[in-house]
Amino acid sequence: MGEILVPADDALLGLRQEWLQALAGERRLSAKTTEAYERDTRQFLAFLCRHIARPVRLSDIDSLRPADVRAYLAFRRREGAGARTLGRDLAGIRSFLRWLEKRGLANAAGVRAMRAPKQPKSLPKPLSAEEALAVSAEQGQLAEEPWIAARNAAVFCLLYGCGLRISEALGLTPDDFSGNPTSLRITGKGNKTRLVPLLPAALEAVRHYGALCPYHLAGEKPLFRGLRGKALQPAIIQREMQALRGALGLSDKATPHALRHSFATHLLAAGGDLRTIQELLGHASLSTTQVYTGVDTGRLLEIYDKAHPRA
Template sequence: MENILVPAEDEVLRLRQDWLGQLAGERRLSENTTEAYERDTRQFLTFLCRHVARPVRLSDIATLRPADIRAYLAFRRREGVEARTLGRDLAGIRSFLRWLERRGLANAAGITAMRAPKQPKSLPKPLAAKDAVALAGQEAQLAEEPWIAARNAAVFALLYGCGLRISEALALTPGDFAGSPDRLRITGKGGKTRIVPLLAAALDAVRNYEKLCPYQIDADAPLFRGLRGKKLQPAIIQREMQALRGALGLSEKATPHALRHSFATHLLAAGGDLRTIQELLGHASLSTTQVYTGVDTTRLLEIYDKAHPRA
């Protein structure tokens, strides 16, 4: 990543670049997370430049007070930024300051003691089972090219059938399907690996795509390709999903990530236990998975309200 449009002195820029390099290298954070931390710290340094009325020096960062951080969060709030984004902003700045502190260049005690803005409670938005199954079927795909329709069906089948993140599905290679026909080894966030069951229907969708795909793909190369043969980008799948929403009469909550939510919610509704679902999703904390209990409770209450004679 290049240090562009960051109003800070060379020493600060160099240290920040070293920190970003360590995130991507030693800590093996995902590209999206690293880019988010780059953006968060760039925005903070831009604010701090205005705050001190000159390019930011290392001494400005070393002597940061909680009041300075609160001023930044208040500034971002006035820009209309929501609490969830503010929390991520704070996480990126905290990570940078702690990295500097370990090198004896700053004191992170002030920001470490600060609490992240209270997050609004929001439940995942799963699809009805019939809608999720319809989206994963090749007959529902709208692409004129048969191989592209097969590709979309295979991706959607993996998102719903295996509970994958879209980045995980698009990172799969032909070699990942060369082992056991009933399971996949997935590398998720932070380079962590997990084993997920591979449904026969999802494997059939992948094999059908491989048969129709016009490109020769090496065993260790990305399996899913765009129209010109390059690695398929998430935006293309999101656009395909948007088109399908209109064709199938689905709401705007029908997104690629909603298929992952649907996987978890439907498993829970069918009697799956939280710990197993946590492992299948690759969540580091059980508390992240517990949000799906709220989804299931909401669904049960809706059924109760509609069906119970005393409701």
């Protein structure tokens, strides 16, 4: 791995090479991950070499302070490295120091206690309206049993039509649909309860599933069942969506949770109020909804100017 380019003495180089081999062998990390850790630690040792004006020794690693690592991360940030890159840099340094610490060769306590740089929130990737409708209306030629196809369609319809989390949809009971409900009372994160409008299409999909399901559905038992009649597990719906991606030619961004993102994004694009969407999603913070729907600052200010009495 080009060790002669690493500005460290032979003893430290030998230990580093042994650590890299352990990553690939004992821990079975991928070749790309091992290469990234090799590069990250090489860059760190090069920085330390300039920092102390001589090749790095094991004793320098043993006496390493958090301030030294923070100086390195600041240097990398000035070079243009982003938060994700800095987080990976720190992970590589920590891994090497922990490996040395287990062998009694270094003290990694200070570096281990350091917090990784705050990672930017990654925006969710909603499906297009056409893709979301195709998934929620799909009656599932892929499913061997018609009732399973109807079940999948009902779940997807609830995720997109009501903006439910997958756990919320699978937690529904037959009692939730007794009579002809126009809304659902959903208990979400933190036991926070909200009312969500129930679209006729979603109710019809649930009724269709109920008519085909071979198991007795009543009371407060789970509405959605697996093949053997037990409560349906999220992993099964995720697997069904994966199969649908191939059948409908959808991208990898088409996941069950993406249907919830799509619900919020499409409501906002159609002129929905951000505060109302927040309530429908069950978010405690408006900023969470802003990220969730991919609203940029300009769009948020536009909504504020139109809706806020002090605008």
